[in-house]
Amino acid sequence: MREALRGLTVRGRAFLAAGITATVCAIVLGQPGLTRIGVLLIALPLLVVAVVARSRYRLGLQRVVAPGVVAAGQPAKVRVTISNSGGLPAAPLLLEESVPFALGAQPRFVVRRLRRTRELDYQVRAEVRGRFELGPMTAHVGDPFGLVRVGRTFSSTAPLIVTPRTVPLDPITLTTARSGSGDNRPRAFAGASAEDVTVREYRRGDDLRRVHWRSSARVGELMVRREEQHWQARATVVLDNRFGAHRGGGSSASFETAVSAAASVALHLSERGYAVRLVTTDGRDLTAWQRSSLDVPSRATLLEALAMIGTVPALGLEIDWLDGPGVGGLLVAVLGGMDGTEAPALRRMRQQSPAALALLLDVDTWGLAGPGQTATPIDGAALLGTQGWRTTLLRSGDRLESAWRQLAAGLPASGSTTTATGVS
Numbered sequence: 053m054r055e056a057l058r059g060l061t062v063r064g065r066a067f068l069a070a071g072i073t074a075t076v077c078a079i080v081l082g083q084p085g086l087t088r089i090g091v092l093l094i095a096l097p098l099l100v101v102a103v104v105a106r107s108r109y110r111l112g113l114q115r116v117v118a119p120g121v122v123a124a125g126q127p128a129k130v131r132v133t134i135s136n137s138g139g140l141p142a143a144p145l146l147l148e149e150s151v152p153f154a155l156g157a158q159p160r161f162v163v164r165r166l167r168r169t170r171e172l173d174y175q176v177r178a179e180v181r182g183r184f185e186l187g188p189m190t191a192h193v194g195d196p197f198g199l200v201r202v203g204r205t206f207s208s209t210a211p212l213i214v215t216p217r218t219v220p221l222d223p224i225t226l227t228t229a230r231s232g233s234g235d236n237r238p239r240a241f242a243g244a245s246a247e248d249v250t251v252r253e254y255r256r257g258d259d260l261r262r263v264h265w266r267s268s269a270r271v272g273e274l275m276v277r278r279e280e281q282h283w284q285a286r287a288t289v290v291l292d293n294r295f296g297a298h299r300g301g302g303s304s305a306s307f308e309t310a311v312s313a314a315a316s317v318a319l320h321l322s323e324r325g326y327a328v329r330l331v332t333t334d335g336r337d338l339t340a341w342q343r344s345s346l347d348v349p350s351r352a353t354l355l356e357a358l359a360m361i362g363t364v365p366a367l368g369l370e371i372d373w374l375d376g377p378g379v380g381g382l383l384v385a386v387l388g389g390m391d392g393t394e395a396p397a398l399r400r401m402r403q404q405s406p407a408a409l410a411l412l413l414d415v416d417t418w419g420l421a422g423p424g425q426t427a428t429p430i431d432g433a434a435l436l437g438t439q440g441w442r443t444t445l446l447r448s449g450d451r452l453e454s455a456w457r458q459l460a461a462g463l464p465a466s467g468s469t470t471t472a473t474g475v476s
Contacts, residue, residue, distance in 0.1 A: 068094060111191055145163040334366045383407065
């Protein structure tokens with residue numbers, strides 16, 4: 053009852069004030085007819101309070117987001133199921149869903165009478181990447197006159213992950229950038245048969261029980277049966293997430309372009325069978341928690357890893373990840389502005405990879421350096437070229453697929469510098 057009294061709306065309080073005023077005036081002026089009006093104005097909101105307070109309702113809520121992971125700019129459908137397990141039908145409900153500002157306006161629903169369950173649908177769309185929480189939902193129980201409104205808030209929420217925008221890229225030949233685990237490819241032997249395809253030369257430490265005597269007699273040296281192992285192609289995508297290396301803000305910042313480029317490249321390589329590792333210039337391995345030594349990360353794994361990445365106030369390039377497992381193979385770096393201190397790290401990264409490609413953002417085309425951002429006094433493309441990287445410049449407004457095509461072909465773009473490496 054107290055909760056219902058506290059839930060009196062402005063209209064309900066106005067009815068009470070008007071009723072009390074009319075009653076007092078009727079007593080002072082001796083007007084019995086005005087007394088009846090005052091009593092009616094007082095009784096109506098109090099009667100509604102009593103009805104709302106005695107309404108038995110036990111509400112439950114289930115929320116399903118489909119799909120739970122969407123690309124920026126794509127809609128997601130949310131279905132909310134409201135259930136009432138009370139003995140009597142609940143009073144009219146006003147439902148308000150809390151959604152982040154980036155997903156649009158807050159959905160509102162009016163349910164006149166909830167007997168058992170009711171399904172409610174709405175759509176959300178985000179133009180920026182990130183992780184968003186949908187909910188909680190607040191249920192306001194009111195009356196047809198709008199005199200009382202009692203609110204109940206559900207505690208449950210549902211996540212929605214918005215991944216970066218990606219663009220399809222042209223396939224390129226990167227045979228020399230492949231490395232991984234497993235026995236070497238079969239060699240051709242003199243007089244080889246189908247049986248010889250499954251053997252290789254004896255190596256020190258091999259189990260003698262694996263010696264294939266028939267092939268050994270034919271070749272003249274000990275041969276052992278090969279173990280069937282998966283041949284793996286590895287690739288590492290490096291994202292420059294230093295705050296000072298980028299320009300602009302919001303969805304039009306150079307960093308958002310870098311994230312989109314890294315996501316597109318990682319997804320492209322993963323679809324070609326590469327085991328892709330995503331690392332940042334502050335030393336974090338974004339795919340380590342879902343990646344084993346022989347796994348090819350899925351599309352969702354790669355995109356979710358970049359959904360919530362942000363900039364850090366680091367100055368140099370951290371390369372501790374080079375000392376971990378899985379080093380080698382193709383290296384693709386998406387880099388921002390440079391000041392020359394990155395040279396040792398770039399040199400070591402290049403030495404660890406047979407093919408090193410760089411998409412260098414011309415961050416000055418995104419605007420001037422802001423607070424906390426340093427100027428770019430050197431030519432980053434020239435610095436990368438001296439370290440043996442193949443580089444293409446990407447300006448604000450340029451198409452990523454065109455830059456990737458130029459990078460793969462080794463042809464200089466307009467205003468870009470390209471340095472050849474061991475990519476065939």
